[in-house]
Amino acid sequence: MTDAxxxxxxxxxxxxxxxxxxxxxDLDIERGEFFSLLGPSGCGKTTLLRVIAGFEDVSxxxxxxxxxxxxxxxxxxxxxxxxxxxxxIFPHLSVGQNVGFGLRKRRDLTAxxxxxxxxxxxxxxxxxxxxxxxxxxxxxxxxxxxxxxxALVLKPKVLLLDEPLSALDKKMRExxxxxxxxxxxxxxxxxxxxxxxxxxxxxxxxxxxxxxxxGVAQIAEAEDLYRRPNSRRVAEFIGTMNFLPATVTGDRxxxxxxxxxPLAAVQATAxxxxxxxxxxxxxxxxxxxxxxxxxxxxxxxxVAEVVYYGDMTYYDVALSGTEAxxxxxxxxxxxxxxxxxxxxxxxxxxxxxLVLFR
Amino acid sequence: MGVPLDQDTKRGLTLIAPPxxxxxxxxxxxxxxxxxxxxxxxxxxxxxxxxxxxxxAEALTDPIYRTIMGRSIAISxxxxxxxxxxxxxxxxxxxxxxxxDRKSLWLFLITIPFWTSYLLRIFLWKVMLxxxxxxxxxxxxLGLIDAPLTFLLYNANAVVLTLSHAFAPFAILPIFxxxxxxxxxxxxxxxxxxxxxxxxxxxxxxPLAMPGVIAALLIVFIPTVGDYVTxxxxxxxxxxxxxxxxxxxxxxxxxxxxxxxxxxxxxGIVTIIALATVLIARKLSGGAR
Amino acid sequence: MLRAxxxxxxxxxYAPILLLxxxxxxxxxxxxxxxxGFTTKWFAELWTNDELHAALMNSLFVAGTSxxxxxxxxxxxxxxxxxxxxxxxxAAMGLxxxxxxxxxxxxxxxxxxxxxxxxxxxxxxWTVVAAHVLICTxxxxxxxxxSFQSLDPSLEEAAIDLGCSRAxxxxxxxxxxxxxxxxxxxxxxxxISLDEFIIAFFLTGSDPTLPVYIWSLLRFxxxxxxxxxxxxxxxxxxxxxxxxxxxxxxxxLARTGAKxxxxxx
Numbered sequence: 025m026t027d028a029x030x031x032x033x034x035x036x037x038x039x040x041x042x043x044x045x046x047x048x049x050d051l052d053i054e055r056g057e058f059f060s061l062l063g064p065s066g067c068g069k070t071t072l073l074r075v076i077a078g079f080e081d082v083s084x085x086x087x088x089x090x091x092x093x094x095x096x097x098x099x100x101x102x103x104x105x106x107x108x109x110x111x112x113i114f115p116h117l118s119v120g121q122n123v124g125f126g127l128r129k130r131r132d133l134t135a136x137x138x139x140x141x142x143x144x145x146x147x148x149x150x151x152x153x154x155x156x157x158x159x160x161x162x163x164x165x166x167x168x169x170x171x172x173x174x175a176l177v178l179k180p181k182v183l184l185l186d187e188p189l190s191a192l193d194k195k196m197r198e199x200x201x202x203x204x205x206x207x208x209x210x211x212x213x214x215x216x217x218x219x220x221x222x223x224x225x226x227x228x229x230x231x232x233x234x235x236x237x238x239g240v241a242q243i244a245e246a247e248d249l250y251r252r253p254n255s256r257r258v259a260e261f262i263g264t265m266n267f268l269p270a271t272v273t274g275d276r277x278x279x280x281x282x283x284x285x286p287l288a289a290v291q292a293t294a295x296x297x298x299x300x301x302x303x304x305x306x307x308x309x310x311x312x313x314x315x316x317x318x319x320x321x322x323x324x325x326x327v328a329e330v331v332y333y334g335d336m337t338y339y340d341v342a343l344s345g346t347e348a349x350x351x352x353x354x355x356x357x358x359x360x361x362x363x364x365x366x367x368x369x370x371x372x373x374x375x376x377x378l379v380l381f382r
Numbered sequence: 383m384g385v386p387l388d389q390d391t392k393r394g395l396t397l398i399a400p401p402x403x404x405x406x407x408x409x410x411x412x413x414x415x416x417x418x419x420x421x422x423x424x425x426x427x428x429x430x431x432x433x434x435x436x437x438x439a440e441a442l443t444d445p446i447y448r449t450i451m452g453r454s455i456a457i458s459x460x461x462x463x464x465x466x467x468x469x470x471x472x473x474x475x476x477x478x479x480x481x482x483d484r485k486s487l488w489l490f491l492i493t494i495p496f497w498t499s500y501l502l503r504i505f506l507w508k509v510m511l512x513x514x515x516x517x518x519x520x521x522x523x524l525g526l527i528d529a530p531l532t533f534l535l536y537n538a539n540a541v542v543l544t545l546s547h548a549f550a551p552f553a554i555l556p557i558f559x560x561x562x563x564x565x566x567x568x569x570x571x572x573x574x575x576x577x578x579x580x581x582x583x584x585x586x587x588x589p590l591a592m593p594g595v596i597a598a599l600l601i602v603f604i605p606t607v608g609d610y611v612t613x614x615x616x617x618x619x620x621x622x623x624x625x626x627x628x629x630x631x632x633x634x635x636x637x638x639x640x641x642x643x644x645x646x647x648x649x650g651i652v653t654i655i656a657l658a659t660v661l662i663a664r665k666l667s668g669g670a671r
Numbered sequence: 672m673l674r675a676x677x678x679x680x681x682x683x684x685y686a687p688i689l690l691l692x693x694x695x696x697x698x699x700x701x702x703x704x705x706x707x708g709f710t711t712k713w714f715a716e717l718w719t720n721d722e723l724h725a726a727l728m729n730s731l732f733v734a735g736t737s738x739x740x741x742x743x744x745x746x747x748x749x750x751x752x753x754x755x756x757x758x759x760x761x762a763a764m765g766l767x768x769x770x771x772x773x774x775x776x777x778x779x780x781x782x783x784x785x786x787x788x789x790x791x792x793x794x795x796x797w798t799v800v801a802a803h804v805l806i807c808t809x810x811x812x813x814x815x816x817x818s819f820q821s822l823d824p825s826l827e828e829a830a831i832d833l834g835c836s837r838a839x840x841x842x843x844x845x846x847x848x849x850x851x852x853x854x855x856x857x858x859x860x861x862x863i864s865l866d867e868f869i870i871a872f873f874l875t876g877s878d879p880t881l882p883v884y885i886w887s888l889l890r891f892x893x894x895x896x897x898x899x900x901x902x903x904x905x906x907x908x909x910x911x912x913x914x915x916x917x918x919x920x921x922x923x924l925a926r927t928g929a930k931x932x933x934x935x936x
Contacts, residue, residue: 079828081388100834112829116847126833174833394755398763401748401808405767408805412781419784429788468680475677490917495684497909498691501868501885502902505895506687509694514703516690550684600772608774610869615889625776625869632780632873638788645780652774 028091030055030181030214031076036085038071038238045071046082047238053182053216058208060217060225063235064261069218072235073184076216078102090181105175106184109191111167113159119146119170120155126178145177146170148207165196172204176211185217189224201227222262226250234258252291256301256381265303266350270380272297277380281343282323282373289375301381306353308377311339312370313360323371327363337362341369419642429639437643447627447644454607454624455651457538461545462603466595468546469553473594476554477561489558496551504615507544511535511616536618544612549605553598560594561587596663600656607652624648691906695899702895713900720897726884730865733796733880737803738860744804745811745856746849752812753819771809778802779873786874794876802870807860814859818852851919858916862909 029052038046046068053059061069074080076087078099087095094102105126114122123142127133133141139155146154149169162170168188175183188204189197205228208215219225225232226246233243242254253259256267270279278284279302290302312322328349329340339352352371356362363369421433441447476488495503510516511534518530534540564587572582610625617623624644631641695714699707717723751757752764770778782802786792822845830840868882875883885901888894 077832079831098831099828100831100836104832106829106832108825108829110823110825112823112825114826114829114844125830129834174829178833390755391757394751394757394760397747397751397755398757398760399747401744401767401812402763404744404808405769405805408782408801409769409778410766412785413777415785415789416777416781419788471673472677472680475673479673486917490913491681492684494910494913495688497862497866497913498688498906499866499882499885499902501882501889502691502898502905503687505889505898506690509690509702510687512703514701516686519703519705547683547687550680604772605774608776610776610872611886625774628776628780629873632783638784641780642784645777648774649777 029053030057030090031216032086032088033072033076034086034088036072036075036087037083038068038075038080039083045238046075049085049240051233051240051243053214056212056214058205058215058217058228058230060219060229060232061235062219062222062225062232062262065220066237067235068238069220069235070186071238073106073186073216073218076182077104077106077184103181104184105178105180105182106186107168107171107175107188109187111171111188111191113162113167113170113174115160117159118155119151119157119159119162122159122170123155123174123177125174141177142173145173148176148210149173150203164192165200168192168200172207176207176213179211180213182214182216185215187218187220189219190221197224204228226262234261236261250305252379253303256303259303259379259381264306264351265379266306267301267303268346268348268350270300270302272300272380277302277378279378281325281346281348283321285321285375285378287380290378290380291376292380302378303381304350304373304377304379306338306351309350309352309371309373311341311352311354311363312372313363318370319372321373321375323373325369325371327365327367327369330362330365332362339363339369341371343371416642416645419639420646422639424637424639427636437640438647441640441643441647450622450627451624451644451647451651453538453622454648455655457541457545457613457621457623458603458606461542461549461606462599464542465546465549465553465602466557466598469550469598470557470591470595472550473554473557473561477558489555492554493551496548500548501611503548504544504612507540507547508535508616511540511543535616536621538617538621540616540618541613541621541623544616545606545609548612549602552601556597556601557591557594560591560597564590592663592666596660599659599663603659604652604656607648688906691899692903694896695903697896697899700893700896702892702899713896714904716897717900717904723884723897723901726879726881729796729878730881733799733803733871734861734864736800737807737864738857740800740804741807741811741860742815742853742856744808745815746853748808749812749815749819753816754824768809768812770806771813775806775867775869776873778806779870782870783873794874796875796878796880798874798876799871799880802874803864803867806867806870807863810863811856811860814856815849815852818849822848851922854919855916858912858919862912866909 031051031053033049033051036046036049038044049068049072061072063069071080075082076089078094078097078101082095085095086093089103114125117125120139120142123145124138127138127141130138142155143152146152149172151166151169151173154166154170159167159170168191171188185204189200192200201224204215204217217225217228226249229246231243231245232249234241234249236257242249242258244252249258250262253262253265259265259267268279268281270277272287274297275287276284277287277290312318323343325341325343327339328342329338331338335356337354337356339354340349341352342349350371420437421435423430423432423434423436441451472492476485476492480488508515512518513530513532513535515530515534517534518527521527522530568586568590569582572586573579577585607623608625609623610629613621613623614626617626625648628641628644628648631637631644635641693706694702696709696711697706698710698712748764748767752760779802782798786794786798792798826844826848827840830844831837835843866882867880868886871880871883872886879887885898888898
């Protein structure tokens with residue numbers, strides 16, 4: 025029983041009239057995990073979160089939470105709590121009344137005990153002494169903290185977060201990402217985060233499910249997902265990737281512009297002979313500057329475009345003998361000049377970073 | 383895949399049921415009854431329930447009915463155009479020249495007279511326009527005229543004036559709302575692209591305000607056609623309108639089926655004119671959206 | 672120039688209204704200039720006129736009952752309209768909102784036909800109430816639509832998520848947050864019903880409402896100064912109610928920290 029996953033979703037289907045919002049979702053989420061549902065808008069990630077919370081009925085399939093079948097159980101009877109995208113702070117109540125809202129029905133607690141829990145929850149999110157403030161006077165970041173405290177004070181088995189950081193500015197968002205990770209480790213509750221921001225998902229999650237059009241495309245740990253995307257689509261959605269046409273013949277892969285390598289050296293999702301595509305991340309290849317010796321795998325070309333970012337420079341290199349242009353990201357080293365457009369370029373790449381797609 | 387009524391649909395239907403049943407029973411049903419009634423005839427006190435178009439034939443051919451119907455439409459039309467033209471600058475001023483935090487106050491000022499008893503407002507116009515009324519007293523007092531003017535009251539002009547006054551807020555508010563919705567940077571963009579203040583108004587502001595103007599036209603036109611009190615009070619014999627005729631048939635003339643016929647005809651004509659207004663206005667504004 | 676025009680227009684709007692107190696305090700039975708001196712006797716006469724008291728009580732009963740019923744129906748309709756999707760929604764809302772654009776005489780006539788000619792009912796204050804509920808409901812819906820529109824649906828979901836039943840959510844979250852709209856809708860419906868003449872004229876039996884009574888007085892010039900005094904009081908009461916409604920609305924906005932988006936009309 026304790027070994028079973030905390031959340032077990034099987035065969036979830038959801039229709040809105042003719043619109044097929046969830047197309048057969050099977051998912052297990054473990055106790056204490058920080059799990060993210062990542063995908064573009066309209067991919068069904070929010071619908072899936074609301075199915076777990078109980079706000080949406082599924083057309084088919086089952087939802088099991090902590091070993092109990094909960095597919096048709098009302099949201100107020102589930103061991104989940106939600107942080108809404110708009111935070112949904114009750115504007116006519118004080119901060120303390122907001123945080124204590126879910127404790128209202130706890131007959132086993134005295135008023136003092138409840139006040140203690142409220143103060144504790146507020147302290148946990150860094151809002152000590154805010155209990156008597158009016159809720160509508162709070163800033164965006166403070167509202168979010170109140171929403172977190174309001175959910176965590178109930179000690180749910182699962183905390184559901186629906187794009188909780190999307191309304192914050194960049195600085196605040198980065199700050200809250202770290203804060204959320206710290207909070208999750210501190211309380212040990214399973215967090216399920218919905219986001220369309222791949223960077224946010226990579227930063228925060230133990231595991232990520234990438235969703236497209238109502239289905240799960242890949243479930244993996246952050247590093248795995250980044251290094252070994254199982255499809256071009258996932259690779260394109262997460263970070264940047266260079267794609268080049270390639271041909272598989274027997275146990276060799278030939279990539280025009282780069283060269284030929286053994287199939288065993290690359291990361292392959294398919295090994296059938298024929299035309300295919302390989303990809304590599306911009307930071308897995310480097311430009312060789314004057315005085316740097318060639319390595320085993322070097323492609324030549326010229327610089328087609330330079331984008332300067334301060335700490336980084338992005339180079340687009342047109343590979344000799346092909347139509348292909350690849351993007352490289354280079355950390356700027358003090359004293360080293362930035363190459364100019366048209367300059368000859370040597371690109372050192374590694375076969376192990378190549379991902380072969382179907 | 384056939385989905386049975388989901389929870390939300392059920393809740394929506396449960397909620398809409400009471401007001402909908404009420405409207406069906408007290409609005410749709412009675413309107414249908416009036417329609418049925420209009421095909422019956424009445425001879426003194428007995429009602430003949432044989433369906434006939436006799437009332438319609440009479441209503442559409444008898445010069446008295448035709449005159450009054452035509453007059454109602456004409457008076458309402460003039461009232462509508464006068465009211466909307468008078469109202470537009472006011473709405474424009476409040477939307478474009480009043481400080482944002484003062485706008486509510488201005489709207490409040492404009493709507494206050496409207497919340498005074500309708501009957502009393504009409505009566506007060508009688509006092510304004512009457513033989514010994516305010517205007518005549520003032521003009522005589524100033525020595526501008528020797529004898530009181532008699533053309534002020536008890537005619538169609540008085541009806542137009544009184545109705546324009548009564549419906550002014552109804553015209554101002556929708557136009558104001560439409561003007562408020564206009565993104566001010568559009569106007570700056572037009573100026574930036576070389577339009578003058580006047581052409582900006584004509585080519586940008588006015589077309590964007592058109593939905594509000596159409597709403598104002600309809601909101602004024604539809605109820606004024608059916609107005610009863612104003613023509614009865616300040617219209618005199620030459621200012622009577624269709625509502626007075628309908629009332630007379632249900633009351634003194636005791637010919638309810640004819641009254642029903644006139645009501646149906648009035649509704650039909652109003653609906654046609656309203657739809658035509660919307661269509662023409664859409665065409666004129668280039669079918670925008 | 673525009674400003675001058677607007678001021679002129681306001682003068683036009685207010686000119687007849689300003690005559691009301693002038694003649695209410697004028698010591699003469701003829702409503703015309705020149706004035707005959709100051710008196711408060713018309714106000715004194717108001718207190719002793721039993722018919723007027725009866726008419727006022729009738730109107731208060733009609734307006735009170737109609738506004739409460741209209742707001743209850745309006746709450747259901749506005750909630751359904753904003754929150755839920757269901758078949759034939761546009762048609763249903765269209766029918767319910769129809770009285771907003773229907774000449775009132777049509778409403779009066781159609782109800783008269785059904786009540787008297789078809790059902791043979793006796794006309795009473797209740798027939799007036801039935802009709803006033805019909806015409807006030809669309810106004811209530813228009814106001815409540817705005818209230819429900821500005822209510823973030825995730826507030827209700829949050830309450831359910833935190834353990835509330837639907838009924839508790841409505842009581843603890845929805846109702847307090849739409850209360851300013853409910854109060855405004857009540858006040859507006861009350862005022863509309865209080866002032867409505869033509870429908871009441873068709874549908875009252877032996878008990879006249881205040882406007883119907885005023886209408887009958889306009890035929891007896893001797894009593895007109897009394898009507899002026901009454902009108903003055905009604906005007907002050909109406910403005911009082913409006914100020915109250917506006918103040919209530921602003922307080923609601925301030926309480927929830929929302930932005931002011933113009934008046935409730």
